[in-house]
Each structure stands twice: as structure tokens, then as C-alpha cells.
Amino acid sequence: MFYSPVPLHIPDGFLSLIVSVICWVITALVIGAAISRTNRSLGEKQIPLMGVMAAFIFAAQMINFPVAGGTSGHLLGGALAAIVLGPWAAMLVMTSVIAVQALLFQDGGLLVMGANIMNMGLVTAAIGYGLYRSVAGRSRTVKLGVAGFAAWLSVMAGALLTALQLWLSGTSQLSIVIPAMLGVHTLIGLGEALITVSALAFIIQTRPDLLGEGSESAKASQNWVYVGGIISLVVVLLSPLASADPDGLERVAINMGFIDAGQSSPFQIIPDYTIPFLGETALSTIMAGVVGVIVVAAIIMLVGRGMKAKSS
Secondary structure: OOOOOOOOOOOEOOOOHHHHHHHHHHHHHHHHHHHHHHHHHOOOOHHHHHHHHHHHHHHHOOOOEEEOOOEEEOOOOHHHHHHHHOHHHHHHHHHHHHHHHHHHHOOOOOOOHHHHHHHHHHHHHHHHHHHHHOOOOOOHHHHHHHHHHHHHHHHHHHHHHHHHHHHHOOOOOHHHHHHHHHHHHHHHHHHHHHHHHHHHHHHHHHOHHHHOOOOOOHHHHHHHHHHHHHHHHHHHHOHHHOOOOOEHHHHHHHHHOOHHHOEOOOOOOOHHHOOHHHOOOHHHHHHHHHHHHHHHHHHHHHHHHHHHHHHO
16 A cells, blocks of 8 residues: 555544534535635736646645654645735635545545535634734744744644544544544644745745745746646656555544444545556556646636636
């Protein structure tokens, strides 16, 4: 096995029907607001940037890093996307990534997709953008420090929401699941913070205008998109090296005895990030990653161009 599921991706069976429906309603309302707000503010240069960000986040989520106790974790990316794109566009990017993961790769349940989008996409983007904007005008060191804290806090917030949903669904006791989820994701959040700060430092060094810190040129913007695409593909090439240890939610489910409540998807397209006819090989994982990168980038760019045309 070359790949393990994404932290906080809830499978069907972990949440009750009523909790899943409530999460879907909240998520649909927020996504509707995100579409409306993005329609009014989306610029031409932001569309390819959204595609690159979606591709990078998808690729980065395939690289699990080990943390203590035989557990793994990796980037969620909501805070990073919001800092670069703004909160509303970031929510659409995260929604596209999570939806493709569930529909194409059977990573996360379909009934609970609303909860997954809310936990990993909407809340993380809101926290990342809100905290980062609170230090606008400060030094780059302060901004990077706050961005790192926002990234860490976004993971903790997602873990807390997941724990509350598990409790409300009757899957686990509140007094047990909250410390278990927050404990393991404290370390995963540190990895999120490190990756977020590193990515932002790279952007500040190469394209500070994307964060409102310099001038821009059309050619430089186009070149940066190419660089971002290449980086995403390089990350995919490293995906076979990802840790095979259980992710944060899976580890808690195993330790607390509700792992068997998870239900597999009724249909299989590219299950567990492996191309069926290639088997569980490194090449299979890489090819699945390439497919995912292309699909999420294409979807978000088509959505962006559609919204831009409509607003025009």
C-alpha cells in the first residue's frame, strides 16, 4: 500500500443521517455565498492561480508525513489557499479538491461530503484568511508567523468539528473523542504550519504581488503558473514515498473501536489512489495523482471562467 487516506476525511457510516444532512445544508449555504462573492471579485489572473492552487493542494495531500505513535498526517491547505486567493475563492478550490477526492478516488464518503467540505475547506479557509488579514501592514516575519499559527489552528478547528460530529452522531463519547482528536492533530497541525509558511515564503520571494506586496507583470504571472504546475507534478512523483501509517482520524477510530463503522463507496473508479489495471504499485499511485491534478485544475478553471463570463 503506497497511500493512506487524508486526515479528517470522514467515510460514510461514521456520522448519522441527520448530522450529515445538517452539514450539507450549512455547506451548501456557504458555498452559495462563496460563488456569489467570487462572481463579483474574480479577476482574469486569479483563474489560472486558482487552478494551480487546486492542483498543488491535491498533490500535497498525497504526501503523508509520519508523526508520533505510528500516525501520519499531511497538508489540508485551506489556510494557504485563503491567504493567496482570498476566503471565497479558496472555499471553491477546497470544495473542488474534496469533491474530486470523494467522487473519483473514493476518499471520503458521499453522504458525509458536506461535513468533509465544511471541516477541511470552509472553516480552514475562514480561519486562515481572518488571522492573516489581522496583521496586514506588519512585517513579513510577523505575517509568516501568524500564517503558521493560522494553519495550525485551522487543523485543530477541523479536528474539533469532526469530533463534535462524531459525538452528535453517537459514534463516540464527547469526553473521549475530543482529547483524542485534538491530541493527534496537534502534531499534524505543526506539519501544516511548516508547509504553509514554506509555501508562502517561496511566494513572497518569487511573486510577492500575489500577496499584495509588490508589482506584477502579465508574463511573470503566466510563468509563475507554469512553475506551480511543475511543482505540483513533482510532488505527485514523490507520492509513493508517503507514510503508510494510519492518518489522524483513522488512528482515533482504530483506538476507540469504531473503525468498522466506515462504509466503502458503492462504486469504484480509482479506489485508494491506484489505477486498477496497474495494481498497488508506485507507478499506479503516480498516475492516479497525475489524473487527480489535471482533473481538479481543469474543474476549478472551468468554474472560474464560467463565473467570469457570467459576471462580465
